[in-house]
Amino acid sequence: MSGKPNVVILGGLGFIGRNLVTYLVENDLCSKIRAVDKVPPQTAWLNERHKQAFDNSVVEFQSANLVHEASAEKAFQSDVPFDFCINLAAETKYGQSEEVYKEGVMKVSLNCARQAAQSGVKRFIEVSSGQVYAGDKKGSKEDGKTSPWTLQAKYKLKVEEEMATVEGLNYVIVRPGIVYGLGDKQGLTPRLIIGAVYKQLGEKMKLLWSKDLRMNTVHVDDVCRGLWHLTTKGNNGEIYNLVDSGETTQGIISELVCELLGIEHDYHGTIISNFARLNMTDIVDESNEKHLEPWSEACQRDKIENTPLSPYLDQELLYEKHLSLDGQKLEETGFKCEHGKLTTDNLKEVLVDYVKLGLFPPSLAQTN
Numbered sequence: 001m002s003g004k005p006n007v008v009i010l011g012g013l014g015f016i017g018r019n020l021v022t023y024l025v026e027n028d029l030c031s032k033i034r035a036v037d038k039v040p041p042q043t044a045w046l047n048e049r050h051k052q053a054f055d056n057s058v059v060e061f062q063s064a065n066l067v068h069e070a071s072a073e074k075a076f077q078s079d080v081p082f083d084f085c086i087n088l089a090a091e092t093k094y095g096q097s098e099e100v101y102k103e104g105v106m107k108v109s110l111n112c113a114r115q116a117a118q119s120g121v122k123r124f125i126e127v128s129s130g131q132v133y134a135g136d137k138k139g140s141k142e143d144g145k146t147s148p149w150t151l152q153a154k155y156k157l158k159v160e161e162e163m164a165t166v167e168g169l170n171y172v173i174v175r176p177g178i179v180y181g182l183g184d185k186q187g188l189t190p191r192l193i194i195g196a197v198y199k200q201l202g203e204k205m206k207l208l209w210s211k212d213l214r215m216n217t218v219h220v221d222d223v224c225r226g227l228w229h230l231t232t233k234g235n236n237g238e239i240y241n242l243v244d245s246g247e248t249t250q251g252i253i254s255e256l257v258c259e260l261l262g263i264e265h266d267y268h269g270t271i272i273s274n275f276a277r278l279n280m281t282d283i284v285d286e287s288n289e290k291h292l293e294p295w296s297e298a299c300q301r302d303k304i305e306n307t308p309l310s311p312y313l314d315q316e317l318l319y320e321k322h323l324s325l326d327g328q329k330l331e332e333t334g335f336k337c338e339h340g341k342l343t344t345d346n347l348k349e350v351l352v353d354y355v356k357l358g359l360f361p362p363s364l365a366q367t368n
Helices: 015-026 048-055 069-076 098-118 151-163 189-201 220-229 250-261 270-278 280-301 344-356
Strands: 006-010 032-037 059-063 084-087 123-127 171-176 178-180 205-207 217-219 239-242 265-267
Touching (some): 006 015, 015 032, 048 059, 171 220, 178 220
Parallel strands (some): 205 265
């Protein structure tokens, strides 16, 4: 025995999952890593670094749809028992029906939590969402007011509440801010794509609300470090926010995107923002319509036939809700983010990676 733990990562091919597998392999932290996902590595748009990690002999991929109890049970069957389970498996697309989240978030998590308890996992880490808070400007602490403002977060919160009822489960819950980094499709990447669309249109990027809207962030590498830290730190049943100390706002993100792509931005102002509050669906449809065509034109021009990237923004992500988290509680367990705040280099790294993979039009990615 190597003395290193064995870990099962559910949703192991998703954005955080692939980075976590890579982090554990590159730092030689486990003797066995099982990555469980519906999507096989061959079709998951992995970059070279991530591919290399999945090719490592300690990594085993298992295909499973964890909505089914039998699949969840199989995920934990192993000659050597798993010490830790990190659950990243969930329906992550926005704008789906309640039924989809009920099954793809709640049923999946609870199936897996029960199996983890039965198979004697020492610590189960459930990755929830910072969107479960009420959306206030002041940084929410873990015991702060909850009022989920996306359907996904509504079911994440239900999962959190149910966790305590799973007999014999040692668990912690993590609520991250907006996660960005290599492989991100839904955190900050849509804003990069929309910035690129405005570059293509030769127009100023116009935004709703104001520069002060809180959009607290955390780098995926810090998420991986934080999740691993919590396998052995933190108390059973506790909730921990995971966020950098940069207090990121819409203004900061927009400045960095514009600086990177050499474009300008502005805000729609009070009248249009007030109108948007009342007519959100129309505003979002109009905006998506405006962005989709130039994006597909650029993709065609640069011979990109198939890409998972899109400038489409779901209405749920455009509400005037602050994502503002206080990360002090996790820091008190001895954890500190290495990426203290979002930088243009962080965004550039994501862009360059997607261009290299042939998924982002190089003509729009020329940076300053």
